[in-house]
Amino acid sequence: xxxxxxxxxxxxxxxxxxxxxxxxxxxxxxxxxxxxxxxxxxxxxxxxxxxxxxxxxxxxxxxxxxxxxxxxxxxxxxxxxxxxxxxxxxxxxxxxxxxxxxxxxxxxxxxxxxxxxxxxxxxxxxxxxxxxxxxxxxxxxxxxxxxxxxxxxxxxxxxxxxxxxxxxxxxxxxxxxxxxxxxxxxxxxxxxxxxxxxxxxxxxxxxxxxxxxxxxxxxxxxxxxxxxxxxxxx
Amino acid sequence: xxxxxxxxxxxxxxxxxxxxxxxxxxxxxxxxxxxxxxxxxxxxxxxxxxxxxxxxxxxxxxxxxxxxxxxxxxxxxxxxxxxxxxxxxxxxxxxxxxxxxxxxxxxxxxxxxxxxxxxxxxxxxxxxxxxxxxxxxxxxxxxxxxxxxxxxxxxxxxxxxxxxxxxxxxxxxxxxxxxxxxxxxxxxxxxxxxxxxxxxxxxxxxxxxxxxxxxxxxxxxxxxxxxxxxxxxxxxxxxxxxxxxxxxxxxxxxxxxxxxxxxxxxxxxxxxxxxxxxxxxxxxxxxxxxxxxxxxx
Numbered sequence: 293x294x295x296x297x298x299x300x301x302x303x304x305x306x307x308x309x310x311x312x313x314x315x316x317x318x319x320x321x322x323x324x325x326x327x328x329x330x331x332x333x334x335x336x337x338x339x340x341x342x343x344x345x346x347x348x349x350x351x352x353x354x355x356x357x358x359x360x361x362x363x364x365x366x367x368x369x370x371x372x373x374x375x376x377x378x379x380x381x382x383x384x385x386x387x388x389x390x391x392x393x394x395x396x397x398x399x400x401x402x403x404x405x406x407x408x409x410x411x412x413x414x415x416x417x418x419x420x421x422x423x424x425x426x427x428x429x430x431x432x433x434x435x436x437x438x439x440x441x442x443x444x445x446x447x448x449x450x451x452x453x454x455x456x457x458x459x460x461x462x463x464x465x466x467x468x469x470x471x472x473x474x475x476x477x478x479x480x481x482x483x484x485x486x487x488x489x490x491x492x493x494x495x496x497x498x499x500x501x502x503x504x505x506x507x508x509x510x511x512x513x514x515x516x517x518x519x520x521x522x523x524x525x526x
Numbered sequence: 527x528x529x530x531x532x533x534x535x536x537x538x539x540x541x542x543x544x545x546x547x548x549x550x551x552x553x554x555x556x557x558x559x560x561x562x563x564x565x566x567x568x569x570x571x572x573x574x575x576x577x578x579x580x581x582x583x584x585x586x587x588x589x590x591x592x593x594x595x596x597x598x599x600x601x602x603x604x605x606x607x608x609x610x611x612x613x614x615x616x617x618x619x620x621x622x623x624x625x626x627x628x629x630x631x632x633x634x635x636x637x638x639x640x641x642x643x644x645x646x647x648x649x650x651x652x653x654x655x656x657x658x659x660x661x662x663x664x665x666x667x668x669x670x671x672x673x674x675x676x677x678x679x680x681x682x683x684x685x686x687x688x689x690x691x692x693x694x695x696x697x698x699x700x701x702x703x704x705x706x707x708x709x710x711x712x713x714x715x716x717x718x719x720x721x722x723x724x725x726x727x728x729x730x731x732x733x734x735x736x737x738x739x740x741x742x743x744x745x746x747x748x749x750x751x752x753x754x755x756x757x758x759x760x761x762x763x764x765x766x767x768x769x770x771x772x773x774x775x776x777x778x779x780x781x782x783x784x785x786x787x788x789x790x791x792x793x794x795x796x797x798x799x800x801x802x803x804x805x806x807x808x809x810x811x812x813x814x815x816x817x818x819x820x821x822x823x
Contacts, residue, residue, distance in 0.1 A: 342705050365711035377706040379699050390699055393692070394711035442711060 293318040293477055294339070294369075294446055299347035301334045301501075308334040309345070310501040316446065321468070321478045323488040323509070325522055326498030332481045333374055335498070336448050340364055340371055351446070366394045370444030374451050374481075376435040380424030384415050387423050387434055391441030401441070408437035411467065429460040436467060440476075447471060448479045453487070465491060485522040489513045497522070527787070530663040535786040536779065541670045541739070543778025544677035547771045548732035549755035550762070551684065552604075552725030554770035557759070558701035559721055561620065565627040566607055568752015569634035570726050571733030574600040575649060575743055576642055578734050582650050589652050597730040604726025605719050613715070631752075638745025649741040673735050680728060681771055687724075688767060697721060701765065754799045761806050763813025772814060777802065 294316035301309035309331040316322045324332050338345040341361050349357040356364050370391075379387050388408060392401045409416035412433040418426065423434055432452055439447055449468070453461040465487050472478050472491075482488035489495055492509035497518060505518065512518045549571060556564045574596050581592025611630045615623040655669040688694040699707040700717050708714055736751060737743060758777045762769025777799050785792045806813060 340709060342708060360713075361708040362711040362713055365709065371709050373706055373709060377703055379702050379706070381702060382695065382698060386695055389692075390695055390707075390710045390712075393696065438710075 293352060294479070295348075295350045296335075296339070297348045299335065299338055299345060299349065301331070301338050301343055301345045303334075303343075308501055309338065311347075312498075312501075312503055314496055314503065314506075316477060316479050317493075318445075318477055319475070320493040321472055321480060321491055323480045323482060323492035323495045324498060325482060325485040325488055325495060326504075327522075328483075329500075330498040331501040332498055333450055334501075336371060336450050336479070336481060339448065340369065362394065365442055368443070368445035370439040370442045370447050372435045372439045372447070372449040372452055374454065376428075376431045378423040378426070378431050378434050378438070380422065382423060383420055384423055384426070384434055385419045387438050388415075388441050391438035392443075394442055400443075404441055404443065408440055411440075411470065412437055429456055429463070432456060432460075432464060433467075436464075436471075440471065444476060446477045446479060448481075450481045451483055452480070453482065453484050461487065485518070486513070489518075528663075532786075533664050534666070535782055537664075537666055537670050539779035539782035540775070541673040541778075542782055543775035544674045545732045545736055545739070545751070545774075546755050546758045546778045547774030548677055548680065548728045548735075549751060550758035550770035550774045551681075551767060552729045553756050553759040554762070554764055554767060555697075555721050555725045558765040558767075559697065559704075559718055560612065560616070560623075562612060562623050562627060563756065563764075564607075564612075564722075564725075565624075565752070565756075566611075566630035566634060567725070567729060568748040568750075568755070569631050569638070570600055570604055570729045570748065571736060571751055572638060572745060572748035573603060573634065574730035574733035575737040575747065576638070576745075577730075578737065579647060579649060579743055589650065593734050596734060597727050600730035600733070601723040601727040604722045604729075608719060608722040613718075635745055635749070642745055644745060646742050646744040649737040649743045651738050651741050655738050669735075669738055673739070676731065676735070680731060684724070684728070684767070693717070693720060750796060754796075757799045757803045760813055761802055763816025766813065766815045769813055769815035 296312060296314045299309055299312040312335060324335065326332050334343060337343045339349055341359060341364060347357065348355060351367055351369060354367070356367065379390065382390070388405050389401070392404065395401055414430055415434060415437060423431065426434060436452065453464050456464065461484060468478060468480065469491060480488055480492065489509040489512050495506065495509050495512050496503050497505040497512065505512070507515070549567070552567050553564060556562055577596035577599050578592045581587045581595055582589055607630055611626045612623055615626055655672060657668045659666050659668060659671065688697060696707065696712045696717050699710065699712060700714055704714055754777060755774065758773035759770045761776060762771070762773030780802065781795055781798050784798050785795055
């Protein structure tokens with residue numbers, strides 16, 4: 293579904309992503325793990341064309357590497373940005389409506405808002421509140437719900453469990469699996485590598501901007517190098 | 527001072543404040559999204575007034591049609607300035623775009639002097655605006671009522687657009703977080719262009735009414751109102767639309783009452799705004815309704 297070839301991202305003198313090749317097959321959960329600064333976020337931002345880059349990115353067989361972000365969103369790629377980035381001065385309802393900005397089908401949007409509320413009942417209770425008043429976990433739910441409002445085929449999540457209490461982290465992963473069951477392909481960045489590898493079909497390990505290792509989630513969970521470097525284990 | 531006289535001054539202040547409010551909004555909206563003080567905004571007022579002047583004087587159009595065309599034309603000029611002078615610098619350091627704004631301002635002023643001529647012209651004012659209404663002992667010229675009424679209608683319209691429409695929601699989203707707004711599929715370029723157009727159209731109405739109130743037209747007419755309205759936006763809290771309205775009214779009413787109560791200081795009329803600016807920057811740098819500086823989770 294998503295094919296990335298020789299992706300490079302440079303910020304001034306820093307070469308943050310160095311020639312990454314990766315692919316995200318339809319219906320899968322793919323995860324990207326690695327230390328801070330390994331180039332995970334830059335990769336996602338490059339896919340959405342939020343940063344300058346070189347290389348080719350194709351989505352559903354179409355080259356999207358030169359399209360403006362809004363066209364990429366329209367084609368079915370949606371992203372939950374790092375740090376949630378909900379619009380704090382807008383209500384929860386308005387945040388969700390903005391998530392559907394590329395759509396014109398009023399009644400479909402209404403239905404999907406109800407659908408998001410059924411996934412996250414807490415959001416419905418607080419519909420009219422400003423998003424800035426939500427707790428961190430609730431903001432994460434809103435960020436995910438907002439990303440779903442564009443009816444994505446591919447949902448990219450940048451560290452959705454960052455800064456959340458362990459119980460909430462488990463909720464987030466349950467939600468990821470639930471969304472996946474609805475037929476959405478998922479590309480996940482996580483610092484919680486163990487959880488990510490458990491749900492992932494396939495995983496890439498990034499080190500200083502390049503892919504150091506890749507394999508199925510299970511394989512990497514067994515891999516000693518990965519265990520030592522990212523799972524804080526034996 | 528009698529109560530009637532006070533009322534008279536107050537109404538005067540409100541109508542001056544209305545003009546400041548209309549113009550200040552353009553500064554604040556643009557700042558909210560692009561983080562730019564658009565120094566050319568004051569000169570936009572001058573252009574709007576000249577457009578009406580030429581519409582009536584040169585093309586013999588009815589006054590109302592000239593005014594309408596002027597508003598549209600001014601909005602287009604505002605959008606054009608953004609495309610030509612600010613958009614190419616959007617990723618450049620903030621100071622570059624600010625310098626570009628100052629450059630556009632100088633350009634418009636000198637363009638005015640060369641093309642329109644430096645000699646002051648009389649701004650044509652239709653009779654409807656000049657009649658006098660008597661309320662008891664208070665007599666007000668029609669304009670003193672018409673300006674605030676038009677302003678309030680426009681401000682309500684603006685608040686409606688910003689709070690209740692899709693575009694307004696997108697504007698609010700862009701003013702908080704451009705990257706995330708892009709991720710929503712918002713066409714940020716279009717929203718910025720719309721913001722410049724809307725701000726310039728409001729400034730045009732302000733400029734035309736300014737011409738009616740002070741009917742002497744010359745190419746540097748926009749400088750002082752431009753500066754004062756920038757101050758009004760800062761006083762209210764730059765980036766905050768109700769703040770700009772409030773700041774405009776505070777400045778307008780304050781200025782008129784200062785002259786009314788302390789006629790000896792009437793020479794300091796223009797200084798009043800700058801004193802307020804200094805006080806605000808000293809004691810409440812974010813402005814009256816300004817955002818708290820830290821709100822990130």
